[in-house]
Amino acid sequence: MLNERPLGGLYVPVVAPFGPDGELDIASYRRYIGRLAEEGIQGLVVNGTTGESPTVSWEEVRLLIEATREIVGERELPILVGTGTNDTRATVRRTEEAMRFGADGALVVVPYYSRPSQEGIVEHFRQAAATGLPVVAYEIPARTGVRLTPEAALAILSMDGVIGMKDSSGDLTLLRELLRRGNRKPVLCGEDALLPEMLLAGAAGGFLASANAHTARFLDVLRLFREGRAAEGAARFEELQACIRLLFREPNPAPLKWLLARSGAISCERTRLPLVGITDSLKRELEPYIPAASLA
Numbered sequence: 001m002l003n004e005r006p007l008g009g010l011y012v013p014v015v016a017p018f019g020p021d022g023e024l025d026i027a028s029y030r031r032y033i034g035r036l037a038e039e040g041i042q043g044l045v046v047n048g049t050t051g052e053s054p055t056v057s058w059e060e061v062r063l064l065i066e067a068t069r070e071i072v073g074e075r076e077l078p079i080l081v082g083t084g085t086n087d088t089r090a091t092v093r094r095t096e097e098a099m100r101f102g103a104d105g106a107l108v109v110v111p112y113y114s115r116p117s118q119e120g121i122v123e124h125f126r127q128a129a130a131t132g133l134p135v136v137a138y139e140i141p142a143r144t145g146v147r148l149t150p151e152a153a154l155a156i157l158s159m160d161g162v163i164g165m166k167d168s169s170g171d172l173t174l175l176r177e178l179l180r181r182g183n184r185k186p187v188l189c190g191e192d193a194l195l196p197e198m199l200l201a202g203a204a205g206g207f208l209a210s211a212n213a214h215t216a217r218f219l220d221v222l223r224l225f226r227e228g229r230a231a232e233g234a235a236r237f238e239e240l241q242a243c244i245r246l247l248f249r250e251p252n253p254a255p256l257k258w259l260l261a262r263s264g265a266i267s268c269e270r271t272r273l274p275l276v277g278i279t280d281s282l283k284r285e286l287e288p289y290i291p292a293a294s295l296a
């Protein structure tokens with residue numbers, strides 16, 4: 001269970017595979033999760049940004065959680081589920097339901113769009129944390145439209161039910177400030193391209209959509225940093241940077257889904273509108289990064 005062991009290492013936010021008709025393809029999802037679960041990662045994230053949470057219904061999320069639980073089985077591989085919305089009551093309800101459906105923790109994003117005050121955001125997390133399902137707070141101002149102050153972030157991290165934070169704030173300011181103010185809870189990198197810098201600044205790992213491909217190489221980077229071999233880790237990471245940049249050049253997860261579909265890890269690259277398929281020029285640039293082995 002997540003609150004019994006510290007959050008850290010590599011958490012992979014998973015995609016929600018759709019068929020050519022745009023319907024959820026659970027058979028493809030099961031094969032894909034089965035493969036990921038064998039990779040030696042530290043956890044899975046269902047219904048994150050990469051899982052197209054804005055366009056996947058809550059009923060579909062339930063199917064995804066249940067399928068993930070079944071596949072992960074007895075393995076010690078925690079399942080975090082994105083339950084955060086911009087409505088506190090809905091977030092609480094979803095977090096309680098996710099716990100019943102088999103989640104080990106909830107990834108709760110800072111409430112987006114309504115741009116609440118810091119006080120309102122802290123209260124939002126207090127109510128989510130009171131559900132009993134361990135909560136990971138998710139700071140991603142470029143998507144939410146509001147930035148957590150270090151005081152609010154610290155107030156959230158000091159709550160009993162909050163076990164850590166996914167920091168996608170886009171630079172090292174928040175992470176450094178939390179450390180300076182004595183935060184003891186794990187903060188993980190949520191901005192793939194910044195992984196080495198964030199690990200050096202004290203991050204406990206990463207939530208990395210790009211690690212869906214070439215997973216072993218990301219694990220290697222994390223291992224090298226853990227062993228104190230930062231220069232080697234950074235050099236190994238540099239080999240992945242070109243692919244990471246391409247994966248985020250057009251809206252996530254469209255490039256990733258294309259790569260996964262081309263490798264055979266999922267059956268089809270389809271996203272749901274308003275996300276559309278990637279451009280032909282990006283396909284050409286991604287071609288060299290298609291994982292070699294067919295995983296179909």
Ligand SMILES: O=C(O)C1=N[C@H](C(=O)O)C[C@H](O)C1
Binds near residue numbers: 013048190210
């Ligand atoms: O799905 C996620 O969780 C992630 N989302 C980020 C985003 O798309 O902005 C990227 C990160 O790798 C994980």
